[in-house]
Amino acid sequence: MATKLGRFNVDWWVVQKRQIYFIIGLLVVGGLAGAGGVYLWKYGNPFKSQEQTVDAPAGARFISFEGDVRIVRASTRETVQAGNQIQLYPGDTVQTQADGRARISMIDGSTLVVRPNSTVIIRDNTSFEGGQRSNVRVRVGSGQVNVRTEQQTEGTRNVVETPQTQNQLGALTGASFGVDAENKTEEIRVTDGAMETTTTRDGEKTTVREGEYLAVSPSGTLARRERLLAVPTPVAPRDLEKVFAKQSGAASVALRWQRPQSGTPAHYRVEVATSPFFVAAGKVIERDQLASNEFNASDLRPGAYFWRVRATATSGQTSDWSDPQKFVVVTGGTGQSVALTDLKTEYVGGNIYLIRGRATYGTTVRISGREALVGNDEAFQLQVTAPAGASEMTVEAQDPQGNTSQYKVPLAPGAARQRR
Numbered sequence: 001m002a003t004k005l006g007r008f009n010v011d012w013w014v015v016q017k018r019q020i021y022f023i024i025g026l027l028v029v030g031g032l033a034g035a036g037g038v039y040l041w042k043y044g045n046p047f048k049s050q051e052q053t054v055d056a057p058a059g060a061r062f063i064s065f066e067g068d069v070r071i072v073r074a075s076t077r078e079t080v081q082a083g084n085q086i087q088l089y090p091g092d093t094v095q096t097q098a099d100g101r102a103r104i105s106m107i108d109g110s111t112l113v114v115r116p117n118s119t120v121i122i123r124d125n126t127s128f129e130g131g132q133r134s135n136v137r138v139r140v141g142s143g144q145v146n147v148r149t150e151q152q153t154e155g156t157r158n159v160v161e162t163p164q165t166q167n168q169l170g171a172l173t174g175a176s177f178g179v180d181a182e183n184k185t186e187e188i189r190v191t192d193g194a195m196e197t198t199t200t201r202d203g204e205k206t207t208v209r210e211g212e213y214l215a216v217s218p219s220g221t222l223a224r225r226e227r228l229l230a231v232p233t234p235v236a237p238r239d240l241e242k243v244f245a246k247q248s249g250a251a252s253v254a255l256r257w258q259r260p261q262s263g264t265p266a267h268y269r270v271e272v273a274t275s276p277f278f279v280a281a282g283k284v285i286e287r288d289q290l291a292s293n294e295f296n297a298s299d300l301r302p303g304a305y306f307w308r309v310r311a312t313a314t315s316g317q318t319s320d321w322s323d324p325q326k327f328v329v330v331t332g333g334t335g336q337s338v339a340l341t342d343l344k345t346e347y348v349g350g351n352i353y354l355i356r357g358r359a360t361y362g363t364t365v366r367i368s369g370r371e372a373l374v375g376n377d378e379a380f381q382l383q384v385t386a387p388a389g390a391s392e393m394t395v396e397a398q399d400p401q402g403n404t405s406q407y408k409v410p411l412a413p414g415a416a417r418q419r420r
Contacts, residue, residue, distance in 0.1 A: 059087030060106050060125050067099035067116070067277060094120045096143070099277040108134035109150035110158055110169075116277055118143025123161065137161065142181040144320075148174045149193070162186050164220045167208075169195040175208075176320060186216035189228055189320065197222075211262055213317055229263030229319045232293070232309045237327040242364075244332045244402055245302055251329045252298040257309050259293055260319060265311035270295050272307045276324045302329045333402035338363060340397050343409050351386045353411055359397060366396040386411055 062069075062082055069082035074091025082102060088094065096102060096118050104112040107125050114120050123137035133155040138145075140162050149158050152171040160167045162179050164186050169175060173193025179186050188197065194209045201220030208214050208225075217223035235256045237243060245251040255270060268290040275282030284305065285297055297307070306324040339359065346354040355367055356379070363374040365382065372380045386393055395407040 059089055060104050060122055061087055063103040063105050063111070065100070065102040067101060068097035069100040069102045069114075070095045070097070088122050088125070090122055090124055090126075092122050093141075094122070098279045099275065101277070106136045106138075106158075108136050108152065108156055108158060110136060111148050112138065113146040115144040115146070118145060120145055123159075134158075140177045140179050142179050144176060144178045146174070146176045162216075164200055164216045166198045166200060167195050169193070184218040187317075188214040188216070191228070191230075215317070224315065224317075226313075226315060226317060227263050229265065229311055229313045229317050230260035231319050231322050232260055232265070232268065232311050233258040234307070234309060234322050234325045237325070239325045239327075241327045242398065242402075243300075243327055243329050245300075245329055246332065249331075250299045250301055252296055253300060253305075253327065253329070254294060254296050255307055255309070256294045257322070260311050263311070263313055263317075263319070265319075266314045267291055268293065268309055268311050270297075270307065270309050272297050272300075272305055274303065274305060276306045276326070278306070278308065278324070300329050302331055304328050330400075330402045333399075333404070336399075336401075336403045338397040338399045338403050338405040340365070340395065340405070340407055343395065343407060345409055345411055347411075348383070351388060351390075352383060353386055353393075354381060354383050355393070355395065355409060356381045357395075360399065362400045364398045366398070367393060 062084060065082045071080050071082060071086065071088065072078070072093040072095065073080065074089065080086065088104065094102060094104070094114055096114050096116050098116055100116055102114045104114065106112065107127050112120065119141035121139040121141060123139055124135045127134040132153055135157050137159040138161070140160065145160070147160055147169060149169050149171055152158070158169045160169065160177055162177055163184070165188070167175070167177070167188070170193050173195055174191040175195060176189045177186070188208060190208045190210055190212050192210055194207055196205060197208050197214065198205045199216070199220055199222065204222060206222060211228045213226050213228045214222060215224040235258055237253060237255070243251050243253050259265065267288070269288045270285070270290060271278055271283060272285035273279070273282040274284060284300070287295055304326060305328070306326050308321045308324050310321045311319045341358045343355070343357040346356070348354060357365070358378050359365065359374045359380060361374055361376060361378060365372050365374065365380050367382050368384045368386070370382050370384055372382050374380050384393065390411060392408050392410045395409055396404060397407070398404045
């Protein structure tokens with residue numbers, strides 16, 4: 001009997017070494033990805049907290065500045081002059097001199113107005129979580145600073161420090177902080193919104209609301225709290241108004257203002273100067289204890305002048321100064337007429353018209369409270385709103401010598417007629 005041998009057929013695959021390495025690599029990467037997914041599912045993103053704490057650039061910027069404004073750098077103690085490209089960082093000090101004023105924008109959108117002879121230190125100016133939260137902190141060392149906040153997100157803090165207090169401002173709040181470094185007294189005024197004030201001496205807390213005034217004594221206690229005395233509103237002369245001198249060569253100007261809208265004034269103080277900063281050397285007139293809301297400034301020679309007014313209550317509280325108003329005293333003219341030619345009106349829509357014409361260089365043209373100065377091209381254009389039902393408007397022309405003439409311009413669309 002014949003013996004049968006078993007037979008096995010085996011097919012062999014030839015596999016390259018690099019393919020084996022590739023497969024092993026895929027298995028390793030897949031394993032790591034799976035382990036990472038399990039970790040994230042169980043513990044969350046380990047880098048999340050780091051992402052949320054990244055700070056935005058901390059540089060505050062000047063919106064505008066006038067006169068002598070200096071910055072003392074915290075890092076180098078170097079003193080530099082203010083500039084449009086300069087940023088302010090934590091620790092930097094802003095100093096305004098007698099003729100200096102600055103407006104600064106902070107990272108939370110709030111605005112600081114630094115008045116003359118004032119010192120402010122930027123303590124903090126940072127944002128977190130992609131700008132969702134901000135920390136702003138400044139310190140008023142001396143002088144006066146006005147602060148206005150915008151809308152605030154939850155967790156945002158805007159704090160103003162003084163030597164005697166710490167003040168956290170709410171959203172849409174306007175306040176001023178006055179620090180008399182020599183007498184060690186302070187004044188806080190809130191015109192809009194509200195803020196929480198804490199004394200540094202004993203931690204006393206109070207909320208100062210819209211329309212309130214708070215005085216702080218030299219000992220650091222809250223000395224007086226009362227209704228805010230608002231700023232008087234200048235009425236005449238209008239800002240940039242020209243006043244004609246008499247034959248004597250000087251003018252008498254009646255300065256008039258409205259009573260403050262809140263608070264009860266006992267008297268007023270008026271100042272007239274040749275400088276918008278009212279530096280001592282430029283002051284022409286200073287009058288205090290004025291009972292009425294009008295004062296006649298006499299013997300003013302041709303030139304440019306600025307005036308301001310503030311009120312004082314019986315308690316001794318003083319209001320802020322009104323914004324400086326400028327007027328110009330000019331000679332009374334030579335009696336000559338001022339020529340306007342090619343007067344034309346163009347209807348825009350509603351009660352709005354464009355009035356065009358020509359005049360000699362330097363002529364000032366006024367129509368319905370608006371004015372234009374004629375330049376080298378000897379042409380002018382003013383867009384005005386006519387009173388309802390009006391068929392013509394008055395155009396006033398004044399030359400540099402003070403001579404004036406008036407013209408009547410018809411308002412019919414496309415009309416080009418004029419009569420004097």
